[in-house]
Amino acid sequence: MNYEHIQNLSDDISNLRKDTSNCDVKIKVGEGPNSKEFMAHSLILSSRSVYFKKAFSEQWARKEDEFFISNQPNISPTVFEILINHIYSGTFSVDNNEISLVDILIASDELELLEIYRQLEKRLLENESAWKLPRDFITLCKHDHLTKLYQVAIELVCKNPKFIFKSKEFLNMEEEHLIQILKRDELKLEEIEIWDYLIEWGIENTDSISNDDLTEWSPMYFKELEKTLHNCIPHIRFSQMFPKEFNELRKNYKNILPEDLVDDVLQYFSDPNSKPLLKNLPLRLTVYPFDSKIINAKDAAIIASWIDKKKEMPYRLKDIPFKFKLIYRSSWEGFNANKFHEYCDNKGPTVIIIKVRNSGEIIGGYNPLDWRSIKTVKDKKSKRVTSKPYIDHKCKTSNSFIFSFHF
Structure with missing residues (x-):
């Protein structure tokens, strides 16, 4: 005769989290004021996580007063609470709408919790509503080895670009990720708006520029701005602007636009069938x-x-x-x-x-x-x-x- 008490076993293991008397692990999570120490059992952690199994091996283990010590400064206490509950109970739920699934996924990737990682990756790839923009995109910019998610995030940004361009995080975005957005044919912004946002980013990221009033700029300011924007300018599709817009732009920023680029655009405005001297960028799909x-x-x-x-x-x-x-x-x-x-x-x-x-x-x-x-x-x-x-x-x-x- 066979009896199964799997649910009772699951409940008992889950309840071990509340009993710290036999814990032999201290996990220090987060940094500064947003930090917390968790107590846990090495046997359970190592059996549920590949990361902890390696961390508690003789080769890597670090002990203080008979406790294994694990530091997780890149994971917030809120996210770790969700993950350690999953480790003990096998269940997973996110009731707090403020928590980003991308944050949980990245933490599960670090801790090699493959079940959660795969589940969250599938949800993010299939459901636009699961994303929190611009926050998730900025986060993935620091983890672009997560290629599939990074590409989906860029696609979502291109559909709703003002989420990112109007955010405070935009001005701190690294150049390589900004260029990835500028390259996209489906970026849903008018070209003159893209240029305006790029100038805003360039000014913020040029240390020598102390104000954004062009009438007060010295030639050195324009020279420094050109250095900042040098790799971005080739990805702006100036020929998609109205001639009047481009002429106004050229008047204000003539010192940062390459002469051959200006000649190319002016030639296009006078004869759209002319062969471009520079790389001929396609029209954005949103045109x-x-x-x-x-x-x-x-x-x-x-x-x-x-x-x-x-x-x-x-x-x-x-x-x-x-x-x-x-x-x-x-x-x-x-x-x-x-x-x-x-x-x-x-x-x-x-x-x-x-x-x-x-x-x-x-x-x-x-x-x-x-x-x-x-x-x-x-x-x-x-x-x-x-x-x-x-x-x-x-x-x-x-x-x-x-x-x-x-x-």
């Missing part, structure tokens, strides 16, 4: 926020500005007041008038975009009225309603326009 294979978001911002008769600088991408929705694509629905009207009639104001084959030209137009190809006719005598081609339909508007782009 295409709607489903168009012909124009990008910067073009859409210009068109939106024309629609609103905005005379100054075109709308910034984030300020476009219209939502552009694709309703007809000739390569899908067919390139003929009937199909056009089938999809576009009675849809309200529309923008038409046409790419001219074998040329570098895009033409288009804005119609603030409905398109209509059929009119309804009611016979007064028979009261029958029929539909006829709306050939003679005429409407007046002063808000329509046509345009062309070169790409």
Whole structure:
């Protein structure tokens, strides 16, 4: 006859944590005011953790007054409490929403608690909601050997970049990690905003600059700032800025921009088909926020500005007041008038975009009225309603326009 009392055994081992009379391990966790000493049993620790098994071996063991001594300055007492409870009970829960799963994962990696590590890694890889940004990204910057998690963290930062760029931790970020973000095609910020944040980071990390008022800067300040930003500047996609934005930027920071880079960008603005002298960086994916294979978001911002008769600088991408929705694509629905009207009639104001084959030209137009190809006719005598081609339909508007782009 067999009896199982596994739950009782588990409860008894778990209760050993409360009884310190037979403990032979002192674990000093954390640093300074955020530190705590834990008492534990070497037999349990070494049987549950590869790290402690090695730490308590004859080769590595350190004893004081018959106690094994273990120092864990990189782990917070709150995180260690969770881990040692798991070691004794085999259970794991995080009730405190302030605790980062990344912090627990890194601590479990240090202590070689593989069960918890794998469980947390899976959760972080599969659930965006499990992350605490920007904190987790900054933490992983110090542990970038955790490659998969580091890459996921960068992807999340690119989706919500202001989490990191507006945080106090951003200004202390190491250059290599900043460059990793700047390299990403999916970084969801306008290029001029990226530049502004980069300048802010550069000023903070240039010791000789004592203020951020450019009008008070000496030539030495610009020279020192260029040194700080030298490796970052090549990853800024200046050609994705509006010409007016770039010219303003060039006026303020001409001493830190390489001449060949400036020449390249100006050449691009005058002739987008020109061959770049420097590395041709691709458009960021976020420059295409709607489903168009012909124009990008910067073009859409210009068109939106024309629609609103905005005379100054075109709308910034984030300020476009219209939502552009694709309703007809000739390569899908067919390139003929009937199909056009089938999809576009009675849809309200529309923008038409046409790419001219074998040329570098895009033409288009804005119609603030409905398109209509059929009119309804009611016979007064028979009261029958029929539909006829709306050939003679005429409407007046002063808000329509046509345009062309070169790409």
